[in-house]
Amino acid sequence: MSRSGKFIKAFISMFRSITCLKSFITVKLFIVLVLLLVSSRLTAQQSVEKWGMFEVVLKGSEAGNPYIGTTLSAVFHNGEKTYRTEGFYDGKGIYKIRFMPDLEGVWSYSIESNKSELNNQKGSFTCTASSGKNHGKVRVRNTYHFEYADGTPFYPFGTTIYEWPYQDATTKKQTLESLRKSPFNKARVLAIPPYKERYLNGPLKLTDFPFMGSSKADWDFSRFNPAYFKNLDSCIAHLQDLGIEADLILFRPYDKGKWGFDTMDEETNIRYLKYMIARYGAFRNIWWSLANENSFIKHLTDEDWDRLFQVIVKNDPHEHLRSIHNADRIYDYNKPWITHVSLQYYNAAKAQWGTPLLKDIYRKPVVHDEINYEGNIASRWGRISGEELTFRFWNAYIGGGYATHGESYVESPWISNGGRLTGTSPARINFLRKIVESGPQEGLEAIDHFYETNMAGKQGDFYLVYFGKEKLKEWPFILPKRGVTAGASYRAEIIDTWNMTIKPVKDVFELQPMKGDNYRFIDKNKKSIKLPGRPYMALRIRKVGGAEETSKEMKHELE
Incomplete structure (x- = not known):
């Protein structure tokens, strides 16, 4: 309950005990007027879902220049989590504070301002579970990749x-x-x-x-x-509704x-x-x-x-991505x-x-x-x-x-x-x-970027091989050694990246160390994959069986 709500409750209790007023109707009308007066100072949601936007709207003075010299912030608290977020003036005497809760449960907040009509107001709201496409803000994962706050992988495909x-x-x-x-x-x-x-x-x-x-x-x-x-x-907000991250460009030279x-x-x-941070920092996208x-x-x-x-680091409590x-x-x-x-x-x-x-x-x-x-x-x-x-x-x-x-x-x-x-x-x-x-959830990684620059995936389990503008008619089934074990078997698919087709290869490929080569494994029968001789072809290779343990005797790619 907000501070104004508690005040109203006490005010009503006090006036119920007063008998000197002429009639109950007069008391009732007076209380309604007080309700309207006090409640108009602060409005806010009673609940918001996790990683949604909680917004406090305050009524204040329009005098002078509210953009200069006005301080307005709120401290939000839930258990061991505490955030301070700045507010902003939205015109016509309206001030707003926006916050993105990242923990379910009851959040309390207190408002601080150098304007008396905004200062020292308190309240609380309930943060419920996220729903639908709401996975939270995007953050860095495993050094080179991204994920949503709930751990769902995020693979950027931008426009x-x-x-x-x-x-x-x-x-x-x-x-x-x-x-x-x-x-x-x-x-x-x-x-x-x-x-x-x-x-x-x-x-x-x-x-x-x-x-x-x-x-x-x-x-x-x-x-x-x-x-x-x-x-x-x-x-x-429209982009957020579509599940699209807004890479918001703050300055430009045009x-x-x-x-x-x-x-x-x-x-x-x-x-x-x-x-900008006060206004947009509570948008999760x-x-x-x-x-x-x-x-x-x-x-x-x-x-x-x-x-x-x-300035961004200091003022963005939600720590959105920065570049x-x-x-x-x-x-x-x-x-x-x-x-x-x-x-x-x-x-x-x-x-x-x-x-x-x-x-x-x-x-x-x-x-x-x-x-x-x-x-x-x-x-x-x-x-x-x-x-x-x-x-x-x-x-x-x-x-x-x-x-x-x-x-x-x-x-x-x-x-x-x-x-x-x-x-x-x-x-x-x-x-x-x-x-x-369809690949590894942790994201694609170059398999052996010192030598096999056209291959990505997860060593030993998943490979994408991209031939780009080469017009190959055949590809010998050879994989870099790291992550591969003798006896492991794989299936492959031929991908035409321009015509958007995927054709399974009938053969199963069983690998063994390549004789005279300390860095690669080859199909034990030296089988190859036939390709159509067109540009923009690729292969998707997935492990389907074989030994589970990876060989410990692997040389580094530069050795």
């Missing part, structure tokens, strides 16, 4: 819809429907739109911006615009000197970051992408980005506040060894968030074929990493607007996703 929140209602709805049918479970979205003519005039003209004002001439960088952010709230959102001073940047093409924001150095990351997307200078992903690599380096996905190398350098999950886009525009980054994009996706996953899709067709600029997916790669990416999900 890019930078400006989707700023389109008309029809396009927004169409985008959600396209995503619903797509393989994508992560979407990269700009928190602030780029400067473009279409947002100044015509049907997409923006009337709400992140800050109060209508142009660079009259922005008030000390006042956020709640109407703008309510639209973004809705978009993030103003061309016209709006000034990419030249804000440090004080404004920090205030903006704190506001949020990933923080500090910037897109960060090195194109010329006035900010790597040391500046370091300080901005510290930054590079341009011509790669940020140091080894820094401890970075949870994963968010890379724009096209060549790293053109070869199967690129991802393992990056994993060795950074010891973190690698997400190739920009590997060029399928499309037909003039810019060279947006005119590769669906075949090429699919090829790069396979290379990323065979290396034990992940990738993000984008389409930039003149007639359907998905990466900007959303809308309809018209390319040939999404269906093939969906096919790849099903294959990845």
